[in-house]
Amino acid sequence: MGVQSVIFFSLTLLFCLKAEASHCSTHGREQHAGLRLVKNISELPQDNYGSPGLSHITIAGSFLHGIKEVELWLQTLAPGWRTPINRHSCEEVFVVLKGSGTLYLAPNSHLEYPGQPQEFPIFTNCTFHAPVNEAHQVWNTNQDEDLHFLVIISRPPIKAFIYDDWFMPHTAANLKFPIFWDEQCFQTPAKDEL
């Protein structure tokens, strides 16, 4: 390989809607299930979780695959669609595979509300992260094409605070746990009858 060269990666994904509870992890036992260790991403469950402009695939997950310390998602936003304004105490790293849009980030999360966010253009082959506990939003502001990106989080499962707008008080933000794509595999702890 040369020192300076252009390398083209193509990741081809066949989305199929097969979000069945049987895909949920049984406490990491899947790790040793032989052939299932290597998974074809094209065959993983994909869903929009009630948001027609979203596609979400959990490539490596806590509830789904028994991964404990990291989680990896593949998400697509149709033109004009956006993530909720949210913040969380875990780290989150993004890689834009294709498309462009805008990252909104409110670094003053220590005040009573997020406040007017800064805007950062995002583009194919860029990476960025959402600093811990700073409210942020990814918006596909490109009207012409989908925005495809990978998301890596630490300390799964994610517990996100969701805001209606940038001036909603932190105390009024809605804790979303489990997050939409974790709901199916989330098991509420057994009640202690005593």
Added chain:
Amino acid sequence: MGVQSVIFFSLTLLFCLKAEASHCSTHGREQHAGLRLVKNISELPQDNYGSPGLSHITIAGSFLHGIKEVELWLQTLAPGWRTPINRHSCEEVFVVLKGSGTLYLAPNSHLEYPGQPQEFPIFTNCTFHAPVNEAHQVWNTNQDEDLHFLVIISRPPIKAFIYDDWFMPHTAANLKFPIFWDEQCFQTPAKDEL
């Protein structure tokens, strides 16, 4: 977006050899340096660290970017090249972007040595993980094309035990810390003169 559709992702990467110490993080201060929050992966330092068949880019790193809980690498192995046999106590998730090869995994790491590994074919658009403390190796066994993959680890910086072969005792494995691509930004703690 349709329920069943084929989506093509392309991640174009311009590799340029610019591994300068100035890229090292100064304790996460970079997080708030405005425009640098969004990085073009094409402009990140790339190196082979003395292994002509390797290309490594730290997309999001502990020493490099002040990320504390996850790390993301982009690696390429030329035909016939392989990673060292290694194990570690952090989690590691792989996504193959392009190419094919073989994952070797020795699940019996609780014995005195890794032992004969199992072999798993890996391919474009697959994902797998290396279970904690199980010795593993990724080998580009495809003689015709490079193997491009993303690596996500938890609890950076990585502390890996490296084996010469599958029958080397665990007690003889070599602890590689900092790992090759962390060496430039690794700062040894100041000596306590007292």
